[in-house]
Amino acid sequence: MSKIPLIGTGLNGLVGSKFVTDFSNRYDFDNLDLRNSIRPIDITDEKQVLAALSRSKAKFVVHMAAFTDVTAAWQQTNDQNGLCYLVNVRGTQNLVKACDKTGKHLIHLSTAYVFDGLKKEMYLETDPTNPIEWYGKTKALAEEVIISSNINWTILRIDQPFRNDPFPKIDTLHRIIEGIRGGQLYPQFSDHFFGPTYINDLAKIIDLVIRQKITGLYHATSGESWSDFTFAQLINEHFGFNFDLKEGSLAKYLATNNRPYQKNTALNTDQIKKHLDFKLKTVKQAIAETII
Numbered sequence: 001m002s003k004i005p006l007i008g009t010g011l012n013g014l015v016g017s018k019f020v021t022d023f024s025n026r027y028d029f030d031n032l033d034l035r036n037s038i039r040p041i042d043i044t045d046e047k048q049v050l051a052a053l054s055r056s057k058a059k060f061v062v063h064m065a066a067f068t069d070v071t072a073a074w075q076q077t078n079d080q081n082g083l084c085y086l087v088n089v090r091g092t093q094n095l096v097k098a099c100d101k102t103g104k105h106l107i108h109l110s111t112a113y114v115f116d117g118l119k120k121e122m123y124l125e126t127d128p129t130n131p132i133e134w135y136g137k138t139k140a141l142a143e144e145v146i147i148s149s150n151i152n153w154t155i156l157r158i159d160q161p162f163r164n165d166p167f168p169k170i171d172t173l174h175r176i177i178e179g180i181r182g183g184q185l186y187p188q189f190s191d192h193f194f195g196p197t198y199i200n201d202l203a204k205i206i207d208l209v210i211r212q213k214i215t216g217l218y219h220a221t222s223g224e225s226w227s228d229f230t231f232a233q234l235i236n237e238h239f240g241f242n243f244d245l246k247e248g249s250l251a252k253y254l255a256t257n258n259r260p261y262q263k264n265t266a267l268n269t270d271q272i273k274k275h276l277d278f279k280l281k282t283v284k285q286a287i288a289e290t291i292i
């Protein structure tokens with residue numbers, strides 16, 4: 001069977017590279033990337049983006065490129081000439097415009113950081129966004145650009161992604177493993193909650209969105225809620241590290257640090273689950289198949 005042409009951005013990244021590895025038999029990837037050796041593409045350049053989409057037969061564009069360093073983003077707060085705004089907002093605007101002109105469907109990866117983190121329960125897709133720091137603000141603005149457009153679009157929000165294999169940009173799971181192995185894991189917050197996203201399953205969800213031509217806004221994490229401490233405990237126990245794990249407090253940390261931090265970013269995934277034709281792994285199952 002011939003492969004399906006597919007345009008992607010950020011396909012060298014933590015999430016994108018897993019999607020490419022797991023679905024290279026199905027898709028013929030065209031990566032719009034700064035590091036593309038044949039034709040490097042900067043998504044902040046409107047002309048380059050339009051030219052790339054115009055010459056492709058792909059019906060879908062999977063947009064995973066982003067400025068993802070949240071601390072560096074915070075240092076650029078309100079700077080619309082800063083790289084974070086340019087990549088996350090302008091880059092997305094350029095892709096939306098090019099999708100509009102070429103009739104392509106945009107699949108966009110977003111984040112739980114569009115929320116303020118004050119909700120006690122898991123966030124729903126219908127909850128209002130209210131970002132409290134610049135990275136989240138730029139990702140929320142990117143969502144608005146997409147939602148207010150006339151193109152076919154799908155937004156998948158994720159949180160703290162991890163994959164089953166080590167990757168140069170260290171993920172949430174491997175960061176804890178490295179900390180434990182180095183004997184230097186900081187006390188883990190027991191009052192900070194998140195929704196781990198198993199990237200291997202997220203890759204399957206992206207494929208599902210393409211296969212079923214799903215449109216709209218979805219939360220695409222594991223659908224579970226873990227504190228940093230319970231997540232680290234699970235890893236410690238599963239791999240038999242016997243590390244003397246210490247409990248920390250986000251509230252105490254925030255009292256001495258002025259960088260904003262969402263207290264809860266766990267996402268409810270009931271909406272995407274209605275479409276699934278495979279079963280998501282639980283966080284425990286995902287960790288059990290992780291290579292360290």
Ligand SMILES: NC(=O)c1ccc[n+]([C@@H]2O[C@H](COP(=O)([O-])OP(=O)(O)OC[C@H]3O[C@@H](n4cnc5c(N)ncnc54)[C@H](OP(=O)(O)O)[C@@H]3O)[C@@H](O)[C@H]2O)c1
Pocket residue numbers: 009010011012013014015016032033034035041042043044063064065066067068087091109110111112139158159160161169
């Ligand atoms: N990682 C997380 O914790 C997390 C959490 C929630 C949501 N997300 C979202 O998930 C998506 C994927 O994140 P990730 O962690 O896989 O990202 P990542 O590893 O930081 O990779 C980002 C990718 O974007 C590319 N890129 C950056 N600027 C670009 C530009 N101007 N033009 C073209 N490409 C550019 C990078 O290319 P180079 O490789 O050439 O630098 C890289 O491939 C993003 O939308 C992110 O916002 C991530």
